[in-house]
Amino acid sequence: MLKVDSISKTFRSLRNVVRALTGVSLEVKPGEIVALLGRNGSGKTTTIRTVCGLVIPDEGSVSINGLRFGQPNYMAQLGALIDTNRVLFPRLSPFENLVYTCAVRGMRRPEARERAKYLLDLLGLWEKRNAPAQTLSKGMVSKMAFAVAIAHDPPFVLLDEPTLGLDIDAAEVLEAQILGMAKAGKGILLTTHQLEVAERLCTRVAILSGGRIVVDKAKEELLEMFDLQSYRVTFKEPVNLPELPFQHTLDESGRVLEVILDHPEQLYELMRRLHPRPLRSIEKREVELAEIFRSYTARKESHSA
Amino acid sequence: MRKLAILFGAEAWRAWLEEVRYPLQFVMGLVFMGLIFFLLKGVAQLSGVSSSNPETIFRLLVGYLLGLLAMSALSGIAAQISREAKSGTLENMVLSGHGLTAFFVTQALARLAPILLNTVILFLVLTNHNKINFSLSWEMLPAIGLFYIAALGLGLVVGALALLFKEIRTFFMLAQLLVFPAVIANLPQLEWFPLVLGASVIRDLLQGSAVEAYWWILLLAETTAVLCVGVLLFELADREARKRGLLGHE
Known part of the structure; x- marks a missing residue:
């Protein structure tokens, strides 16, 4: 490990x-x-x-x-x-670069040549094996x-x-x-x-x-955890949002709000703040890693601010 | 020891590939160094030194060639550090697990063959051209070996500076200004300086004179001391560069 x-x-x-x-x-x-x-x-x-x-x-x-x-x-x-x-090494070809790298790590020359050939094949570079590295x-x-x-x-x-x-x-x-x-x-x-x-x-x-x-x-655990905290709120008409202390985005139409809460209980707080704007629906949604990333880094930045 | 042999084998192979790929570099280096010798000879003549005296030419020639050999060791490690940092291969050297000191010393030794070949060719051509006689003995090998190792020790000191300060070209120039005249002129005041002592022993051997045991012991002791100081400073600089996060920076 x-x-x-x-x-x-x-x-x-x-x-x-x-x-x-x-x-x-x-x-x-x-x-x-x-x-x-x-x-x-x-x-x-x-x-x-x-x-x-x-x-x-x-x-x-x-x-x-x-x-x-x-x-x-x-x-x-x-x-x-x-x-x-x-x-x-700019003066060596890709093949020579790899043979050298393997040799320095203790492989015998025939073994190093075999390994270099295998890797160049694997990555689709065999055709370029003798080209100068600069090219x-x-x-x-x-x-x-x-x-x-x-x-x-x-x-x-x-x-x-x-x-x-x-x-x-x-x-x-x-x-x-x-x-x-x-x-x-x-x-x-x-x-x-x-x-x-x-x-x-x-x-x-x-x-x-x-x-x-x-x-x-674990990625699955993280995504699952955020799935429980991520909601899509759809309004009947475009709205102006109040100040929300959660990560959120309102789409261009002003009707769809996507929000990530720090924990599921904050849903009550969200509802309180959105009241009395006319709601059409509220649903859980799947999140992407990018949103989780933004959520954590934004949270850290707001804490340090 | 096995690890060093592996490293030396790989480095010698790389040095060989780089040499044969650029043969003109080798030939032009030879021509250039020959021309510089004639320039030196001319300067000596202008300053009133009789260039027709074979003794004077011999001293100049041996001093010049040993100066070139010393400079290759002295600046070689630092130049190689800059080159590897630029091509991004310095990190790979660290990752190979050999340690930077072992890497650069082995590299310098693996690259010695073409430099020695250059020096020997120039020596033979120029002694023949100037009709200089010299004598060869087996004692020349340890003498040149000790001379080169001392230069390598100083090279490690310069390399240590390159690891920490990166741009040290002015220091190179200063080192050249100090080492070349010291080795060529063979001043008695500088006899204690390892490179001057080594050059003096080599000159004596080439002229067929016997070298007393005292000088050999002194040369060996000085060379060992310079190499130890070089290794110690290089190791310290390596550690300091890792602490400051400078390793691999250009």
Whole structure:
């Protein structure tokens, strides 16, 4: 299991002090895809970089299958895609880049060549195996970054925005690989701003806001919980809304209000505030992960304000 | 040790691929370095040093080539750090689990072959052109080895600065200004400086003189000390860069 245990990190420079993470804890079990979501600057990349050992936390620890960073074989448990744009040795071809990556991880040359061939085939890059790395398109480089991350077939993989900038076909190929890896028992921690990608892939959702984890739940549990708190209110005629202390949107016609409550009992409060506007219907509705994300990050921001 | 051998094998393969892919770079480097030597010779002549004296030319030539070798080690690690940070491959080095010190030292050693080949070709061509006689002995190998390791130790110090401060081009220039004249001129006042001591031992060996055990012991002790300081500072800088979150930044 990959375990992030109460890590905190503050970056200090001459000009400013940035509290990046506060007591962040997370777990990724084998076969699980955990989506780490958050707005820009919420601490996602710092969390990923800390797990990789690129950042040393001020407090807390990270362990993988009981091994802590610095212990032999910690890194053998881990593969990471940190930057999809910059990952290749520019003077080597994709095939050579992968053979080198495998060789550095201890594979013998014939084994490394086999693995490189397998990965290039898998990601549809075999045709480009001998092209200079500088001539690859952005999408191809992203796929190569993914291939480099999983070259040594690690049990845990960290993916920082893996589908960023990919066209729909390339994104589908990558998503299929990620799902396949999880099926094969690998634990995956991924960050993304594409919430529909997270919704399709993940089994668990952790949301970071202001450097803190504000929610960490199984995706189904989270969606179910929000289904109980999400309502669609339809009015007989366009209305002006009173001040509502819940996340809500009123459509352009001014007749349909969608609202997410913090807990189901707030429905009474909602009704009280909407009175005496003419109601046509009120119904529960299914929510999407994007709305849950907005709800949590907005809530955190309003609390900190 | 097995891990280092794996790393060395992979790095040597990468260095070889990069060299053979750009052969003109190697040839032009050779021509350029040859031309710089003639420029140096001209400057020496203008400043009143007799360039017809084989002894003077020999000192200049050996000093120049050793200076080039030292500079490749001195700036090589820092230059490689900047290159890897730019291409985004520095993170992958960390993720490989070898540790950055092992990575960059191994990389420098794996890239030594073309530099040595360059130096030997230039040495043979220029000694032949200037009709200089020299003698070769097996003792040259440890002498050049110790000279290079000392330069590598200093290279780690410069690399440590590159890890923390990123842009250190002016420091490179300063190092070049200090190291080149020190190695070429072989000033007695700087005899304690490891690179100068190493250069002096190599010069003596090439001229067929015996080197006393005392100088060997001193050279070995100095080289070990410089390498240890280099490794220590590089490790500290690596840790500090991770603490500040700077690793992998350009």
